[in-house]
Amino acid sequence: MPPFQTLIDQHAAEVMAVLRGAVGRSDADDCFQETFIAALRAYPKLHDDGNLRGWLLTIAHRKAIDHHRARGRRPLPVERVPETPVSDPEPLDGIWELVGALPPKQRAAVTLRYASDLPHAEIAAALGCSPEAARRSLHEGIKRLREELA
Amino acid sequence: MKNAIDRLAARAATEGLLDVAYTSADSPFGPLLLATTPRGLVRVGLPNQDAEELLDELAARVSPRVLEAAAPLDEARRELDLYFEGKLTEFELPLDWQLSRDFRRRALRAIARIPYGQTRTYTEIATSAGNERAVRAAGTACGTNPIPVVVPCHRVLRSSGGLGGYGGGLPMKEALLQLEGAAG
Numbered sequence A: 001m002p003p004f005q006t007l008i009d010q011h012a013a014e015v016m017a018v019l020r021g022a023v024g025r026s027d028a029d030d031c032f033q034e035t036f037i038a039a040l041r042a043y044p045k046l047h048d049d050g051n052l053r054g055w056l057l058t059i060a061h062r063k064a065i066d067h068h069r070a071r072g073r074r075p076l077p078v079e080r081v082p083e084t085p086v087s088d089p090e091p092l093d094g095i096w097e098l099v100g101a102l103p104p105k106q107r108a109a110v111t112l113r114y115a116s117d118l119p120h121a122e123i124a125a126a127l128g129c130s131p132e133a134a135r136r137s138l139h140e141g142i143k144r145l146r147e148e149l150a
Numbered sequence B: 001m002k003n004a005i006d007r008l009a010a011r012a013a014t015e016g017l018l019d020v021a022y023t024s025a026d027s028p029f030g031p032l033l034l035a036t037t038p039r040g041l042v043r044v045g046l047p048n049q050d051a052e053e054l055l056d057e058l059a060a061r062v063s064p065r066v067l068e069a070a071a072p073l074d075e076a077r078r079e080l081d082l083y084f085e086g087k088l089t090e091f092e093l094p095l096d097w098q099l100s101r102d103f104r105r106r107a108l109r110a111i112a113r114i115p116y117g118q119t120r121t122y123t124e125i126a127t128s129a130g131n132e133r134a135v136r137a138a139g140t141a142c143g144t145n146p147i148p149v150v151v152p153c154h155r156v157l158r159s160s161g162g163l164g165g166y167g168g169g170l171p172m173k174e175a176l177l178q179l180e181g182a183a184g
Helices: A004-023 A025-045 A052-073 A094-100 A104-114 A120-127 A131-149 B002-014 B051-061 B071-084 B102-112 B122-128 B135-143 B170-179
Strands: B020-025 B032-036 B041-045 B066-068
Touching: A004 A025, A004 A052, A004 A094, A004 A104, A004 B002, A004 B066, A025 A052, A025 B002, A052 A104, A052 A120, A094 A104, A094 A131, A104 A120, A104 A131, A120 A131, B002 B066, B002 B071, B020 B051, B020 B071, B032 B051, B032 B071, B041 B051, B051 B066, B102 B122, B102 B135, B122 B135
Parallel strands: B020 B066
Antiparallel strands: B020 B032, B032 B041
8 A cells, every 4th residue: 555645645636626616615625634534544444555546536525425414404594695606716727617616506516426426316415405406506507617618 | 735734644643543754854965754653753764765665665564644744753853953963962752663673673772772972893783682693684784774863873883893884875874973973
Protein backbone atom coordinates (compact mmCIF):
# COMPACT_ATOMS: atom_id res chain seq x y z
CA MET A 1 0.00 0.00 0.00
CA PRO A 2 1.50 3.40 -0.88
CA PRO A 3 1.93 6.02 1.88
CA PHE A 4 -1.46 7.66 2.50
CA GLN A 5 0.03 11.04 1.65
CA THR A 6 0.28 9.86 -1.97
CA LEU A 7 -3.52 9.59 -2.08
CA ILE A 8 -3.84 13.13 -0.76
CA ASP A 9 -1.27 14.47 -3.23
CA GLN A 10 -2.94 12.79 -6.18
CA HIS A 11 -6.64 12.97 -5.40
CA ALA A 12 -7.41 15.66 -2.79
CA ALA A 13 -8.14 18.34 -5.42
CA GLU A 14 -10.55 16.11 -7.29
CA VAL A 15 -12.29 14.95 -4.12
CA MET A 16 -12.71 18.58 -3.06
CA ALA A 17 -14.07 19.54 -6.49
CA VAL A 18 -16.59 16.70 -6.44
CA LEU A 19 -17.67 17.61 -2.91
CA ARG A 20 -18.05 21.29 -3.80
CA GLY A 21 -20.31 20.14 -6.58
CA ALA A 22 -22.28 17.80 -4.35
CA VAL A 23 -22.76 19.87 -1.19
CA GLY A 24 -21.62 23.40 -2.04
CA ARG A 25 -18.51 25.27 -1.22
CA SER A 26 -19.20 26.10 2.41
CA ASP A 27 -19.90 22.50 3.47
CA ALA A 28 -17.37 20.82 1.18
CA ASP A 29 -14.52 21.29 3.62
CA ASP A 30 -16.30 19.37 6.41
CA CYS A 31 -17.21 16.56 4.01
CA PHE A 32 -13.60 16.56 2.79
CA GLN A 33 -12.38 16.02 6.36
CA GLU A 34 -14.95 13.27 6.94
CA THR A 35 -13.97 11.60 3.69
CA PHE A 36 -10.24 11.48 4.32
CA ILE A 37 -10.56 10.58 8.01
CA ALA A 38 -12.82 7.66 7.06
CA ALA A 39 -10.37 6.64 4.33
CA LEU A 40 -7.40 6.91 6.68
CA ARG A 41 -9.19 4.79 9.27
CA ALA A 42 -9.94 2.02 6.78
CA TYR A 43 -6.71 2.25 4.79
CA PRO A 44 -4.49 -0.34 6.51
CA LYS A 45 -7.24 -2.98 6.14
CA LEU A 46 -7.79 -2.28 2.47
CA HIS A 47 -6.82 -5.34 0.45
CA ASP A 48 -6.85 -4.04 -3.07
CA ASP A 49 -4.96 -0.89 -3.99
CA GLY A 50 -5.88 -1.21 -7.66
CA ASN A 51 -8.32 1.71 -7.74
CA LEU A 52 -7.62 4.04 -4.85
CA ARG A 53 -9.11 7.01 -6.68
CA GLY A 54 -12.41 5.19 -7.17
CA TRP A 55 -12.36 4.08 -3.55
CA LEU A 56 -11.83 7.66 -2.32
CA LEU A 57 -14.52 9.08 -4.59
CA THR A 58 -16.98 6.43 -3.38
CA ILE A 59 -16.31 7.46 0.22
CA ALA A 60 -16.70 11.13 -0.76
CA HIS A 61 -20.06 10.43 -2.38
CA ARG A 62 -21.26 8.59 0.69
CA LYS A 63 -20.22 11.51 2.87
CA ALA A 64 -22.06 13.89 0.52
CA ILE A 65 -25.19 11.74 0.79
CA ASP A 66 -24.88 11.62 4.59
CA HIS A 67 -24.62 15.38 4.52
CA HIS A 68 -27.79 15.78 2.44
CA ARG A 69 -29.67 13.31 4.62
CA ALA A 70 -28.66 15.12 7.81
CA ARG A 71 -29.70 18.37 6.23
CA GLY A 72 -33.00 16.87 5.04
CA ARG A 73 -33.94 16.13 8.64
CA ARG A 74 -33.49 19.75 9.64
CA PRO A 75 -36.56 21.95 9.30
CA LEU A 76 -36.46 24.29 6.35
CA PRO A 77 -36.92 27.93 7.38
CA VAL A 78 -38.91 28.89 4.30
CA GLU A 79 -40.33 26.88 1.54
CA ARG A 80 -38.30 28.46 -1.18
CA VAL A 81 -35.20 30.55 -0.55
CA PRO A 82 -33.63 32.54 -3.35
CA GLU A 83 -30.94 30.30 -4.75
CA THR A 84 -27.88 32.38 -5.28
CA PRO A 85 -25.17 30.70 -7.31
CA VAL A 86 -21.99 29.93 -5.42
CA SER A 87 -19.21 32.15 -6.62
CA ASP A 88 -15.88 30.44 -6.59
CA PRO A 89 -12.80 32.68 -6.39
CA GLU A 90 -10.47 29.80 -7.21
CA PRO A 91 -11.55 28.60 -10.62
CA LEU A 92 -11.86 24.84 -10.80
CA ASP A 93 -10.98 22.89 -13.85
CA GLY A 94 -13.59 22.51 -16.53
CA ILE A 95 -17.03 21.21 -15.86
CA TRP A 96 -16.94 21.21 -12.04
CA GLU A 97 -16.67 24.95 -12.07
CA LEU A 98 -19.92 25.18 -14.01
CA VAL A 99 -21.56 22.52 -11.85
CA GLY A 100 -20.48 24.43 -8.77
CA ALA A 101 -22.33 27.50 -10.03
CA LEU A 102 -25.67 25.70 -10.34
CA PRO A 103 -28.39 26.27 -7.73
CA PRO A 104 -27.87 23.83 -4.80
CA LYS A 105 -30.53 21.21 -5.65
CA GLN A 106 -29.51 21.04 -9.29
CA ARG A 107 -25.85 20.97 -8.39
CA ALA A 108 -26.35 18.11 -5.95
CA ALA A 109 -28.54 16.15 -8.37
CA VAL A 110 -26.04 16.51 -11.21
CA THR A 111 -23.10 15.51 -9.03
CA LEU A 112 -24.84 12.55 -7.47
CA ARG A 113 -25.98 11.33 -10.87
CA TYR A 114 -22.80 11.79 -12.87
CA ALA A 115 -19.96 11.70 -10.36
CA SER A 116 -21.46 9.10 -8.00
CA ASP A 117 -23.49 7.31 -10.66
CA LEU A 118 -26.52 7.09 -8.35
CA PRO A 119 -29.95 6.13 -9.71
CA HIS A 120 -32.78 8.66 -9.47
CA ALA A 121 -34.41 6.96 -6.50
CA GLU A 122 -31.22 7.25 -4.44
CA ILE A 123 -30.66 10.84 -5.48
CA ALA A 124 -34.20 11.52 -4.32
CA ALA A 125 -33.50 9.80 -1.00
CA ALA A 126 -30.27 11.75 -0.57
CA LEU A 127 -31.94 15.06 -1.35
CA GLY A 128 -35.03 14.27 0.67
CA CYS A 129 -37.42 14.84 -2.24
CA SER A 130 -39.59 12.75 -4.53
CA PRO A 131 -37.99 10.89 -7.45
CA GLU A 132 -39.88 13.21 -9.84
CA ALA A 133 -38.44 16.27 -8.11
CA ALA A 134 -34.96 14.73 -8.27
CA ARG A 135 -35.42 14.00 -11.94
CA ARG A 136 -36.59 17.56 -12.51
CA SER A 137 -33.60 19.06 -10.65
CA LEU A 138 -31.27 16.87 -12.64
CA HIS A 139 -32.95 17.80 -15.91
CA GLU A 140 -32.85 21.51 -15.12
CA GLY A 141 -29.22 21.27 -14.06
CA ILE A 142 -28.21 19.51 -17.25
CA LYS A 143 -30.18 21.97 -19.36
CA ARG A 144 -28.43 24.84 -17.69
CA LEU A 145 -25.00 23.26 -18.16
CA ARG A 146 -25.76 22.73 -21.86
CA GLU A 147 -26.66 26.41 -22.17
CA GLU A 148 -23.48 27.45 -20.38
CA LEU A 149 -21.35 25.24 -22.58
CA ALA A 150 -23.09 26.21 -25.81
CA MET B 1 -6.85 23.37 -0.17
CA LYS B 2 -3.65 23.57 1.85
CA ASN B 3 -5.67 24.55 4.94
CA ALA B 4 -8.00 21.61 4.48
CA ILE B 5 -5.04 19.23 4.26
CA ASP B 6 -3.34 20.75 7.31
CA ARG B 7 -6.56 20.41 9.28
CA LEU B 8 -6.80 16.82 8.17
CA ALA B 9 -3.33 15.98 9.49
CA ALA B 10 -4.10 17.66 12.82
CA ARG B 11 -7.37 15.79 13.16
CA ALA B 12 -5.77 12.49 12.16
CA ALA B 13 -3.24 13.02 14.97
CA THR B 14 -5.91 13.69 17.61
CA GLU B 15 -7.92 10.65 16.46
CA GLY B 16 -4.87 8.39 16.71
CA LEU B 17 -4.75 7.85 12.95
CA LEU B 18 -1.41 9.49 12.26
CA ASP B 19 0.92 6.50 12.53
CA VAL B 20 3.84 8.14 10.75
CA ALA B 21 4.25 11.92 10.34
CA TYR B 22 7.03 13.23 8.15
CA THR B 23 8.48 16.54 7.14
CA SER B 24 11.60 17.85 5.56
CA ALA B 25 14.21 19.84 7.49
CA ASP B 26 17.09 21.94 6.25
CA SER B 27 20.62 20.97 7.14
CA PRO B 28 24.05 22.19 6.02
CA PHE B 29 24.22 19.06 3.85
CA GLY B 30 20.85 19.46 2.16
CA PRO B 31 17.29 18.55 3.10
CA LEU B 32 16.75 15.80 5.66
CA LEU B 33 13.57 13.79 5.77
CA LEU B 34 12.32 13.32 9.34
CA ALA B 35 9.68 10.77 10.28
CA THR B 36 8.10 10.13 13.65
CA THR B 37 5.58 7.73 15.14
CA PRO B 38 3.62 8.59 18.30
CA ARG B 39 6.48 6.85 20.16
CA GLY B 40 9.31 8.92 18.77
CA LEU B 41 11.64 9.69 15.88
CA VAL B 42 11.72 6.59 13.72
CA ARG B 43 13.63 7.62 10.60
CA VAL B 44 16.01 10.28 9.36
CA GLY B 45 16.61 10.34 5.61
CA LEU B 46 19.91 11.86 4.57
CA PRO B 47 20.13 14.31 1.63
CA ASN B 48 21.49 11.71 -0.78
CA GLN B 49 18.73 9.22 0.01
CA ASP B 50 15.59 8.92 -2.09
CA ALA B 51 12.68 10.35 -0.08
CA GLU B 52 10.00 8.51 -2.01
CA GLU B 53 11.68 5.17 -1.50
CA LEU B 54 12.05 5.93 2.16
CA LEU B 55 8.34 6.76 2.56
CA ASP B 56 7.40 3.56 0.74
CA GLU B 57 9.58 1.65 3.17
CA LEU B 58 7.89 3.34 6.15
CA ALA B 59 4.46 2.51 4.71
CA ALA B 60 5.46 -1.13 4.31
CA ARG B 61 7.30 -1.61 7.60
CA VAL B 62 5.55 0.71 10.07
CA SER B 63 2.10 1.64 8.75
CA PRO B 64 0.61 2.92 5.50
CA ARG B 65 -0.96 5.77 7.48
CA VAL B 66 1.90 8.08 6.52
CA LEU B 67 1.09 11.79 6.36
CA GLU B 68 3.12 14.91 5.80
CA ALA B 69 2.81 16.95 9.00
CA ALA B 70 5.37 19.36 10.39
CA ALA B 71 4.03 19.89 13.94
CA PRO B 72 4.85 16.43 15.34
CA LEU B 73 8.46 16.98 14.24
CA ASP B 74 8.96 20.50 15.62
CA GLU B 75 11.11 19.29 18.50
CA ALA B 76 13.25 17.06 16.27
CA ARG B 77 13.81 19.95 13.88
CA ARG B 78 14.69 22.28 16.73
CA GLU B 79 17.26 19.90 18.22
CA LEU B 80 18.80 19.15 14.83
CA ASP B 81 19.09 22.87 14.02
CA LEU B 82 20.93 23.43 17.31
CA TYR B 83 23.13 20.41 16.69
CA PHE B 84 24.20 21.65 13.27
CA GLU B 85 24.98 25.04 14.81
CA GLY B 86 27.23 23.27 17.31
CA LYS B 87 24.95 24.30 20.20
CA LEU B 88 23.58 20.91 21.15
CA THR B 89 25.69 17.96 22.23
CA GLU B 90 23.02 15.50 23.29
CA PHE B 91 19.68 14.78 21.67
CA GLU B 92 16.80 14.45 24.08
CA LEU B 93 14.20 13.32 21.59
CA PRO B 94 12.29 10.13 22.21
CA LEU B 95 13.31 7.52 19.63
CA ASP B 96 11.32 4.68 18.13
CA TRP B 97 13.67 1.75 17.49
CA GLN B 98 11.20 -0.45 15.67
CA LEU B 99 13.08 -0.40 12.34
CA SER B 100 16.05 -2.27 13.80
CA ARG B 101 16.08 -5.60 15.60
CA ASP B 102 18.23 -7.91 17.67
CA PHE B 103 21.97 -7.43 17.22
CA ARG B 104 21.55 -4.36 15.03
CA ARG B 105 19.35 -2.66 17.57
CA ARG B 106 21.80 -3.45 20.37
CA ALA B 107 24.63 -2.07 18.23
CA LEU B 108 22.65 1.12 17.49
CA ARG B 109 21.83 1.57 21.16
CA ALA B 110 25.55 1.27 21.92
CA ILE B 111 26.23 3.87 19.24
CA ALA B 112 23.62 6.18 20.77
CA ARG B 113 25.69 6.14 23.97
CA ILE B 114 28.92 7.37 22.34
CA PRO B 115 29.44 10.88 23.78
CA TYR B 116 29.55 13.93 21.53
CA GLY B 117 32.97 14.54 20.01
CA GLN B 118 34.23 11.01 20.72
CA THR B 119 34.64 8.03 18.44
CA ARG B 120 34.52 4.25 18.77
CA THR B 121 35.64 1.45 16.48
CA TYR B 122 33.37 -1.10 14.80
CA THR B 123 34.99 -3.72 17.06
CA GLU B 124 34.09 -1.79 20.20
CA ILE B 125 30.49 -1.48 19.01
CA ALA B 126 30.35 -5.20 18.24
CA THR B 127 31.60 -5.91 21.75
CA SER B 128 29.07 -3.54 23.35
CA ALA B 129 26.32 -5.25 21.37
CA GLY B 130 27.35 -8.59 22.84
CA ASN B 131 29.49 -10.22 20.17
CA GLU B 132 33.04 -8.97 19.79
CA ARG B 133 33.56 -11.02 16.64
CA ALA B 134 30.57 -9.53 14.81
CA VAL B 135 32.58 -6.57 13.49
CA ARG B 136 31.12 -6.85 10.02
CA ALA B 137 27.59 -6.99 11.47
CA ALA B 138 28.38 -3.88 13.50
CA GLY B 139 29.34 -2.23 10.22
CA THR B 140 26.02 -3.31 8.72
CA ALA B 141 24.17 -1.91 11.74
CA CYS B 142 25.82 1.45 11.07
CA GLY B 143 25.12 1.20 7.35
CA THR B 144 21.43 0.49 7.95
CA ASN B 145 20.99 2.96 10.82
CA PRO B 146 17.44 4.25 10.39
CA ILE B 147 18.09 7.35 12.53
CA PRO B 148 21.48 8.70 11.42
CA VAL B 149 22.87 11.93 12.93
CA VAL B 150 20.64 11.53 16.02
CA VAL B 151 21.99 8.00 16.54
CA PRO B 152 25.55 9.04 15.74
CA CYS B 153 26.91 6.25 13.57
CA HIS B 154 29.28 8.86 12.15
CA ARG B 155 31.23 8.44 15.43
CA VAL B 156 32.17 4.86 14.53
CA LEU B 157 35.49 4.35 12.75
CA ARG B 158 37.73 1.51 11.64
CA SER B 159 40.22 0.09 14.13
CA SER B 160 42.95 1.22 11.70
CA GLY B 161 41.70 4.78 12.17
CA GLY B 162 40.11 4.81 8.69
CA LEU B 163 36.77 6.53 8.31
CA GLY B 164 34.84 3.42 7.30
CA GLY B 165 31.60 4.11 5.47
CA TYR B 166 28.65 6.46 5.74
CA GLY B 167 25.15 6.35 4.28
CA GLY B 168 25.21 10.08 3.63
CA GLY B 169 28.60 9.92 1.93
CA LEU B 170 32.05 10.19 3.51
CA PRO B 171 32.30 14.00 3.18
CA MET B 172 29.26 14.30 5.44
CA LYS B 173 30.77 11.91 7.99
CA GLU B 174 33.98 13.92 8.01
CA ALA B 175 32.09 17.20 8.34
CA LEU B 176 30.05 15.90 11.29
CA LEU B 177 33.18 14.73 13.06
CA GLN B 178 34.77 18.11 12.38
CA LEU B 179 31.70 19.92 13.72
CA GLU B 180 32.03 17.91 16.92
CA GLY B 181 35.77 18.56 17.10
CA ALA B 182 36.47 14.85 16.79
CA ALA B 183 38.28 14.83 13.44
CA GLY B 184 41.84 13.61 13.63
